[in-house]
Amino acid sequence: MEFPIRQLTILGSTGSIGENALRVVSEHPDRLRVLGLSAFVNAERLIRQAQEFHPAYVWIGDTSAYKQVEQALHSTDIRVLTGRDGLLEAASDNRADLVLNAIVGSAGMEPTLAAIRQGIDVALSNKESLVMAGAVINQALSEHEVNLYPVDSEHSAIWQCLQGEQLTQVQRLLLTASGGPFRETPLEQFQEITVEEALDHPNWSMGRKITIDSATMMNKGLEVIEAHWLFHIPPADIEVVIHPQSIIHSLVEFHDGSVKAQLGVPDMKGPIQYALLYPDHVAPQWERLDLIEMGALTFEAPDMEKFPALRLAYRALEQGGSLPAVMNVANELAVQAFLDGEISFPAITDTVESVMEAHRIIREPNLEDIRETERWTKGIFETKLVT
Amino acid sequence: MEFPIRQLTILGSTGSIGENALRVVSEHPDRLRVLGLSAFVNAERLIRQAQEFHPAYVWIGDTSAYKQVEQALHSTDIRVLTGRDGLLEAASDNRADLVLNAIVGSAGMEPTLAAIRQGIDVALSNKESLVMAGAVINQALSEHEVNLYPVDSEHSAIWQCLQGEQLTQVQRLLLTASGGPFRETPLEQFQEITVEEALDHPNWSMGRKITIDSATMMNKGLEVIEAHWLFHIPPADIEVVIHPQSIIHSLVEFHDGSVKAQLGVPDMKGPIQYALLYPDHVAPQWERLDLIEMGALTFEAPDMEKFPALRLAYRALEQGGSLPAVMNVANELAVQAFLDGEISFPAITDTVESVMEAHRIIREPNLEDIRETERWTKGIFETKLVT
Numbered sequence: 001m002e003f004p005i006r007q008l009t010i011l012g013s014t015g016s017i018g019e020n021a022l023r024v025v026s027e028h029p030d031r032l033r034v035l036g037l038s039a040f041v042n043a044e045r046l047i048r049q050a051q052e053f054h055p056a057y058v059w060i061g062d063t064s065a066y067k068q069v070e071q072a073l074h075s076t077d078i079r080v081l082t083g084r085d086g087l088l089e090a091a092s093d094n095r096a097d098l099v100l101n102a103i104v105g106s107a108g109m110e111p112t113l114a115a116i117r118q119g120i121d122v123a124l125s126n127k128e129s130l131v132m133a134g135a136v137i138n139q140a141l142s143e144h145e146v147n148l149y150p151v152d153s154e155h156s157a158i159w160q161c162l163q164g165e166q167l168t169q170v171q172r173l174l175l176t177a178s179g180g181p182f183r184e185t186p187l188e189q190f191q192e193i194t195v196e197e198a199l200d201h202p203n204w205s206m207g208r209k210i211t212i213d214s215a216t217m218m219n220k221g222l223e224v225i226e227a228h229w230l231f232h233i234p235p236a237d238i239e240v241v242i243h244p245q246s247i248i249h250s251l252v253e254f255h256d257g258s259v260k261a262q263l264g265v266p267d268m269k270g271p272i273q274y275a276l277l278y279p280d281h282v283a284p285q286w287e288r289l290d291l292i293e294m295g296a297l298t299f300e301a302p303d304m305e306k307f308p309a310l311r312l313a314y315r316a317l318e319q320g321g322s323l324p325a326v327m328n329v330a331n332e333l334a335v336q337a338f339l340d341g342e343i344s345f346p347a348i349t350d351t352v353e354s355v356m357e358a359h360r361i362i363r364e365p366n367l368e369d370i371r372e373t374e375r376w377t378k379g380i381f382e383t384k385l386v387t
Numbered sequence: 388m389e390f391p392i393r394q395l396t397i398l399g400s401t402g403s404i405g406e407n408a409l410r411v412v413s414e415h416p417d418r419l420r421v422l423g424l425s426a427f428v429n430a431e432r433l434i435r436q437a438q439e440f441h442p443a444y445v446w447i448g449d450t451s452a453y454k455q456v457e458q459a460l461h462s463t464d465i466r467v468l469t470g471r472d473g474l475l476e477a478a479s480d481n482r483a484d485l486v487l488n489a490i491v492g493s494a495g496m497e498p499t500l501a502a503i504r505q506g507i508d509v510a511l512s513n514k515e516s517l518v519m520a521g522a523v524i525n526q527a528l529s530e531h532e533v534n535l536y537p538v539d540s541e542h543s544a545i546w547q548c549l550q551g552e553q554l555t556q557v558q559r560l561l562l563t564a565s566g567g568p569f570r571e572t573p574l575e576q577f578q579e580i581t582v583e584e585a586l587d588h589p590n591w592s593m594g595r596k597i598t599i600d601s602a603t604m605m606n607k608g609l610e611v612i613e614a615h616w617l618f619h620i621p622p623a624d625i626e627v628v629i630h631p632q633s634i635i636h637s638l639v640e641f642h643d644g645s646v647k648a649q650l651g652v653p654d655m656k657g658p659i660q661y662a663l664l665y666p667d668h669v670a671p672q673w674e675r676l677d678l679i680e681m682g683a684l685t686f687e688a689p690d691m692e693k694f695p696a697l698r699l700a701y702r703a704l705e706q707g708g709s710l711p712a713v714m715n716v717a718n719e720l721a722v723q724a725f726l727d728g729e730i731s732f733p734a735i736t737d738t739v740e741s742v743m744e745a746h747r748i749i750r751e752p753n754l755e756d757i758r759e760t761e762r763w764t765k766g767i768f769e770t771k772l773v774t
Contacts, residue, residue, distance in 0.1 A: 163550060164549075166667075169669065256660055257672040257674060258649060263638070270645055281641030289640070295685060295687075301679050
């Protein structure tokens with residue numbers, strides 16, 4: 001079969017998702033070509049990627065890294081961009097058929113919107129885009145008739161389960177969660193959790209921010225909000241179930257009680273490839289799931305006392321408006337403070353909660369309101385810091 | 388939403404599948420109406436069903452039962468049919484939009500073909516139709532542009548997982564099996580298994596023939612063959628995995644390693660309703676699956692030594708031709724002999740194997756060849772009986 005080649009821009013190409021995406025591109029030179037790459041600070045890796053994949057341009061955020069990349073690619077015809085405008089230019093170059101947004105954190109929101117407003121389909125790993133600006137993004141998707149493809153394994157699972165089905169017949173979504181490294185740690189020991197322990201995820205190999213979010217379960221909270229905006233399902237019909245093996249990536253229950261699940265080994269290349277080559281399930285099979293070897297798949301209810309982040313996320317989603325953006329930005333700052341050794345592990349969510357409580361919600365925020373909310377959160381953050 | 392009402396003929400209406408199907412009809416008077424019902428011998432139940440659902444006709448096989456039904460429905464405008472021709476007339480009345488064939492055993496084969504040849508879609512619970520005459524049925528489906536909807540929970544699961552997907556991207560099918568009541572019984576004790584023990588299935592409430600087939604795992608063997616004809620997947624890519632909880636009803640693995648599963652409580656009303664109202668997953672939700680209450684889903688490899696029926700079924704499918712029909716007919720007779728107390732539990736499959744070994748395979752059998760094979764098997768059966 002002949003397929004059209006998709007021109008791909010990868011934002012956040014030097015992170016874990018970006019690197020895996022480039023492995024997918026290498027496996028499918030007949031299907032995918034790289035138009036642009038972007039990285040925040042990792043000059044060496046970006047240079048190596050540029051040399052291998054020959055994009056039309058690369059973007060790099062950090063000023064001294066910019067000089068290094070500029071110099072290294074001097075003799076090539078690869079343009080080197082930097083600065084906020086450069087990033088939005090990269091995101092909205094409509095020679096791309098698809099933008100994979102794998103930027104970490106709220107910095108990913110505007111590039112997502114920039115791509116959509118240029119009519120470019122987006123494969124979204126940056127869940128913060130939807131958490132911050134779900135309604136604004138859905139509005140833009142509808143105006144520009146653009147597709148948003150999930151890259152998170154949970155949302156990819158739901159998306160796959162919904163193929164050939166009608167959203168109106170969905171009873172509920174079941175997002176699975178590994179429970180992270182502290183599923184079995186007693187609450188009394190949470191105060192003593194170290195950065196190293198929190199970065200040691202049992203199943204998934206991921207970046208630092210998302211690994212800490214998995215340890216607090218804020219990641220699952222962000223995913224509940226993401227699922228709401230992706231699939232238009234009310235918060236009360238989105239449930240979280242702890243599944244320590246991370247084999248069932250998520251499930252959809254229909255009105256008749258039939259439940260569909262998508263399963264696989266915990267490897268992000270699967271969901272990334274599905275988003276990039278949608279709707280095809282083509283080889284290579286990265287790794288084969290062996291249920292018999294697995295032996296058992298287990299399930300538990302999440303512990304909301306140990307993991308208050310989940311409760312905060314449901315509250316943010318239910319109260320809505322600008323509150324999810326506040327939660328997300330406060331969480332980014334709190335995770336950084338924890339990684340920097342400034343606050344304890346339980347203080348991450350305590351701080352987020354105290355910032356949320358200080359916020360006066362803006363109803364139906366537009367992009368400018370969300371930017372303002374981001375500034376407000378950054379401004380108040382230090383004063384609300386719980387240690 | 389408005390839906391057209393589907394006229395439904397239920398063959399085998401007094402059995403477990405038929406009774407459940409009528410419960411589905413009762414729940415959806417706006418979607419389903421009963422055109423015809425058939426039963427082999429249970430006059431009382433057929434009369435009760437006829438009085439409740441007012442079909443245009445009923446068919447009953449047994450001669451004295453016929454008199455009873457005839458008398459009971461004398462004052463109604465419900466026609467009462469009997470005899471082989473009457474059954475084929477009922478199956479092929481093309482006022483029906485759908486025939487649910489829930490006849491037990493090889494007797495269901497010709498009604499399936501009769502319906503297809505009249506251009507009527509068939510919801511197939513009678514797996515023996517496909518085991519006996521898979522190629523002939525697929526040929527007829529294609530000639531008459533008719534749909535065959537699976538009713539078995541495993542095949543319904545696969546069918547649901549394949550919605551919106553391409554068969555060409557399937558890597559393999561994984562049929563789950565509970566393992567039946569003797570999964571943990573040591574082989575040394577198989578000789579002593581009683582009829583009562585074999586009829587005590589751990590998860591599913593079903594008729595006697597299929598319950599014994601589940602205990603020997605011949606049922607799973609028949610399902611492997613059924614899956615091959617329904618989904619056009621080679622035998623080597625159809626695997627059986629033991630899953631004692633019967634919650635995952637089956638799985639499909641795609642070329643990229645992504646696996647889809649369909650789950651639900653073990654209740655046949657789910658798959659029956661899906662086949663009758665396809666492609667809708669509409670309420671009522673018969674019973675809700677609670678994964679957290681389940682706790683664990685487990686998986687094991689099937690034990691081919693304890694359950695040789697599975698090996699026989701793969702051999703029958705791989706060698707093909709008339710051999711699956713021989714296996715199926717010999718199995719029906721052997722199960723009856725076991726139920727009648729004539730042979731031991733292990734002798735069921737031993738007898739089937741010895742009949743299969745005596746058979747000279749007819750290649751690409753037509754319907755007449757299959758009928759002849761059925762007669763040959765019945766003729767030789769007594770001489771091959773292992774006790």
